[in-house]
Amino acid sequence: MxxxxxxxxxxxxxxxxxxxxxxxxxxxxxxxxxxxxxxxxxxxxxxxxxxxxxxxxxxxxxxxxxxxxxxxxxxxxxxxxxxxxxxxxxxxxxxxxxxxxxxxxxxxxxQLDEPARGFSFRADAPLDMRMDTSAGETAAELIRRLDERELADVIYLYGEEHKSRRIARVLKRDLPTTTAALAEAVIRAVGDPRMARRGGGIHPATRTFQALRIATNRxxxxxxxxxxxxxxxxxxxxxxxxxxxxxxxxxxxxxxxxxxxxxxxxxxxxxxxxxxxxxxxxxxxxxxxxxxxxxxxxxxxxx
Ligand SMILES: C[S@@+](CC[C@H](N)C(=O)[O-])C[C@H]1O[C@@H](n2cnc3c(N)ncnc32)[C@H](O)[C@@H]1O
Structure with a gap:
């Protein structure tokens, strides 16, 4: 099956x-x-x-x-x-x-439903996101390697995230290595608009996760x-x-x-x-x- x-x-x-x-x-x-x-x-x-x-x-x-x-x-x-x-x-x-x-x-x-893969902020796991788990750098390593400007460009282009510069600044400062730490860093950078809308709308880290996944897997x-x-x-x-x-x-x-x-x-x-x-x-x-x-x-x- x-x-x-x-x-x-x-x-x-x-x-x-x-x-x-x-x-x-x-x-x-x-x-x-x-x-x-x-x-x-x-x-x-x-x-x-x-x-x-x-x-x-x-x-x-x-x-x-x-x-x-x-x-x-x-x-x-x-x-x-x-x-x-x-x-x-x-x-x-x-x-x-x-x-x-x-x-x-x-x-x-x-991939999304397996917490250990690190594709989703729904569960805490190492920030990996590689589709081929045997090769290449993880999302955490990518954040460490790129400079702040490159990281902001990735988040803006691949995530269509308008607050990319603020997010990149916090990510370079905190260097998250887990999915929960990444989600928290994004919320620290841009706040959580879902609070104002009583839980409505997408998680503020959704676009950043997408961007890092696209970049990690080229x-x-x-x-x-x-x-x-x-x-x-x-x-x-x-x-x-x-x-x-x-x-x-x-x-x-x-x-x-x-x-x-x-x-x-x-x-x-x-x-x-x-x-x-x-x-x-x-x-x-x-x-x-x-x-x-x-x-x-x-x-x-x-x-
Ligand atoms: C959306 S899923 C495909 C689902 C599939 N059509 C089905 O009905 O079950 C995308 C799959 O493509 C694989 N994938 C993504 N990019 C790839 C690439 N560049 N080369 C090979 N596989 C890739 C992913 O690992 C993932 O398993």
Missing amino acids: ASAGHVPVMLGEVLALVDPPAGAVVLDCTAGAGGHLRAFVERVGPHGRVVALDRDPRAHQEDAAGGVAARHADRVTLVQAPFSAARTVLDRIGVERVDALFADLGVSSL ELDELDALLGALPSLVRPGGRAVVLSFHSLEDRKVKHRFRDEGFTALTKRPQVPSDDEIKANPRARSAKLRAALVGVEPGRDLSP
């Missing part, structure tokens, strides 16, 4: 855009809990193949994508790797180009590398489908599809229905874009 806590976002819309026929080869760049992966596996059938990646070891466990891969070992190859290394992975397993590529960016419920560099590699990963006329959760990500996807001359399958990004957002609030900022790779708009694709 895939994890009970994770609901795949916009599953119907994603399937309609990835649209893998029986026998297709699909690359799922972000296997996570295996929600979308399971649907691809069913669609491609016994003669198809799904190559799935996730850099987080947690995704490879039995109650996540690891379980889906184990149950469908005949057609799933699950590899622990960042999607910036997708070309290397495909070379290693002898796949030239895939028919469709899917990426569901950002953080999974498996999420935008990873996305740039993936988007740049699309023509080498997907066959001409194949599909690239990306689900993003941040305006910077969505802008990158939109511009790259346009600049590469791909044919957009979504003129505007698709967004979740009100019902989906009600049932799964984590879907609320999702934006879904798709394009035919390497095909200029208006070109005749008929054989």
Whole structure:
């Protein structure tokens, strides 16, 4: 069983855009809990193949994508790797180009709901936030390394936090090493507007946590590398489908599809229905874009 806590976002819309026929080869760049992966596996059938990646070891466990891969070992190859290394992975397993590529960016419920990972201020834990827990610097180390101005820029850009300078000043002074210490430092810097609104509104540290997560995992560099590699990963006329959760990500996807001359399958990004957002609030900022790779708009694709 895939994890009970994770609901795949916009599953119907994603399937309609990835649209893998029986026998297709699909690359799922972000296997996570295996929600979308399971649907691809069913669609491609016994003669198809799904190559799935996730850099987080947690995704490879039995109650996540690891379980889906184990149950469908005949057609799933699950590899622990960042999607910036997708070309290397495909070379290693002898796949030239895939028919469709899917990426569901950002953080999974498996990561958010596991306090020890340090992604959330809902429980106290070391300030880690690395998706790949075997490599790279933690969020606490990042705060220590960046100077105050760089840290403020990260919080402003990736968190869209207008009080970034005040927050950066306090973080550099306090150097928090736990999630609780980070949340308290942000409240010390900007106060807690929820008090005035009797507990309403988001936690004042929400945007700072998001910014530090994006920087710790170099999420935008990873996305740039993936988007740049699309023509080498997907066959001409194949599909690239990306689900993003941040305006910077969505802008990158939109511009790259346009600049590469791909044919957009979504003129505007698709967004979740009100019902989906009600049932799964984590879907609320999702934006879904798709394009035919390497095909200029208006070109005749008929054989
Ligand atoms: C939103 S979740 C995917 C959920 C999945 N589609 C499902 O239905 O279960 C994003 C996943 O992508 C992984 N991830 C994020 N950035 C990655 C990257 N650059 N390379 C590989 N995996 C990445 C995360 O570790 C996380 O497990």
